[in-house]
Amino acid sequence: MRFASHRDIARALERALRRAGLPVAYSAGFSPHPKISYAGAAPTGVASEAEYFELTLSADLPPETVRAALDDSMPEGIDVLDAVFAGEGSLADRLTASDWRIELPGVDAERAGTAAAAFLAADTVEVERLTKKGRRRFDTRAAVAHLRVEPAGTREAQSAYAIIRMVVRHTTPAVRPDDVLTGLHQVAGLAPPSPPLVTRLAQGPLDEASGVIANPLAREGQDR
């Protein structure tokens, strides 16, 4: 699933809904579309354990029924973990930050630690990326709430294998994990020899004081 784009996942979801026979509401008009809204889609090439979307059904069904039916119909590699009735406010407003894990095969953990420290010590770390609106230059430092290198486990200790964990706020323009890696390269010359393995571990509201990302569906979960 790492290599699937957001559009690929969206198509897979629409087809799974049809296979599951769930009564999806469609938009009116010339070219009707199922009413699904996505928030904070992960970039292509990144694995994720925490994606969210809102779905409008044309009939009342228990969330658990919907979850189970959809989970059964989704392609292998995509699990539907939880479903709740949508509460107040938009989903996007609740997803203010992401927790990322970046595995860097071939990178020494100590070397990664030095780079992380240099990044955190900087006031701003500007990077350039080609966006839909053309080449843009933006700061990555301010969006990064936390950044640390995990202590090497036994397996990793034998060979160079650094793991970075970081919490990044959702900003505009979005700061993606690869932007932070570009930043690490700029401030400390960190250049992974092979492609990093990036995984989103969580999304949700960020508690600025503790740096913890809470479950965005906690409120509705309690009502159940």
Next chain:
Amino acid sequence: MPVESIFGRLEELLPRVAKPIQYVGGELNSVVKEWDAAEVRWALMYPDAYEVGVPNQGIQILYEVLNEREGVLAERTYAVWPDLEALMREHGVPQFTVDAHRPVGAFDVLGVSFATEMGYTNLLTALDLAGVPLHAADRTDEHPVVLAGGHSAFNPEPVADFLDATVLGDGEEIALAVTELIREWKREGRPGGRDGLLERLAATGGVYVPKFYDVSYHPDGRIAAYTPNRPGVPWRVAKHTVMDLDAWPYPKRPLVPLAESVHERYSVEIFRGCTRGCRFCQAGMITRPVRERSLTTVGDMVEQGLKASGFQEVGLLSLSSADHSEIGDIAKGLADRYEGTNTGLSLPSTRVDAFNIDLANELTRNGRRSGLTFAPEGGSERMRRVINKMVTEDDLIRTVTAAYAAGWRQVKLYFMCGLPTETDDDVLQIGRLATEVIRAGREVTGRRDIRCTVSIGGFVPKPQTPFQWVGQTHHTVVDARLRKLRDTLRADKQYGRAIGFRYHDGEPSTIEGLLSRGDRRVGAVIEAVWADGGRFDGWSEHFSYQRWHDCAERALAPHGVDLDWFTTRERERDEVLPWDHLDAGLDRDWLWQDWQDALHGEDAVEVDDCRWTPCYDCGVCPSMGTEIQIGPTGRKLLPLSVVGKG
């Protein structure tokens, strides 16, 4: 011997290539069988990009038919883009299947489906990446048998050196027959080695093994004869025809990829074959006779296929779908069944004279209203007589204005340029027809926002058709005629802006012509182009005319022939054609007479459709032991008891 997945090595390369999702497999309804439990293993290849290859009906059907069989395993492989090809070479990763990522070189058979000649260089890339020698003559017992099918296999001679065997016609039954021959041969301990197997295949009379035939040439370059060079090899090889489509209701479980593909729908063939008799149309000649799938089987297949896929659109496929004897009942029955479910129906191919607005309305009742496409093919009445596409201008105007009146705003008309006997004026008539369409459309609707797009392709003469003898019009002539047409349309202040004009330059048609009617000497051209970096020739951004032209000049010179000799040269009646020993059932004299009839211009003789006017003149039914199978069955599609759950 266990065969390992190469996925681990591939995965490391994927972050560095475009659209990596196309290489990871895992499509819904894909099948991975245990390697060691299989006696016969097929790698099925569609020699183009994944996005084009994955929806291909032929591959999907064979994939299912073979995998359903006990002890048989089939996986799929597609052409990899040059970015991944370079990385695979650098890291020693072989051509792989997308199902279990097994190396293609480990399979018993590499089955290649050639829908077009422009995939030939991609076959060479796949063979090379698989570690299989390019030339069949250099392969040993450890290499897979490279077996080709598809429409281009009706003249496989340009790729004959690279293929071990080819089959003609419908694949379902012959793929299974080949499988059983391989199974037997392996069980017996592979007597005779590779050639032993090929001899058994050739002896059936239904498998062509090119290297078992010698070709001799006249001093002027024409072919003198094809001669079998060992005993037990037939002089002619016959095509295969599946006679009961209801007994082969595939695909049952369509592949649903995560990646985007060119056809995002469940496709069901509603009939095979076409006997309209358009003289340019290879598909219509080589797939005879017409065999309909019954309305009830179509209904069952759609129900199963949608359930298994979740697709939102159903394509009713055939060479001319509105010609099905019960098309109205099929369309209405399906539209009724799927009312309120946003399930669209589409007919990819419709004739002006078989089309009506009621049908169009049924097709769009539950889905999106896309544009309408018609293919008059020829701009003038005279031209349409020459090609035996007997659609009158009145028919066309009536149908199109009715569509505008029923709410369609956009109609696409498809034409060919470079047809036999064509003049500049015939081509300018395309413009006149288009302006007439707009004029009549505005009159009927009172609106000025209606549009008509004229889409034009260069005509390429094809083997096994009445036009197999004609001299192809040089692409510079085609380009010049179409420039004239474009300028005329642009200058038309009244209607010009409502008419879109789509044409790509004619150079690729010349190369398609070379590959369509070429013989074994053309193999050296393909190999030279490939060695020089030629890939994905069906894609304009990858196609290089200069490269093909230069390689053709060099590779053909020793034989005293050239690109023009193969393309623009008209053939004599008695010239031995490279596909004469491959039997599509068509009577050669009938083809020649039909070609002569075409030349009578204004008085060109019209050929009726044998579905409605019994006729056996083309020779297919008597020689192949087949017959026309059409309805009506008189049955109707009943409502489904449960449609969705909503």
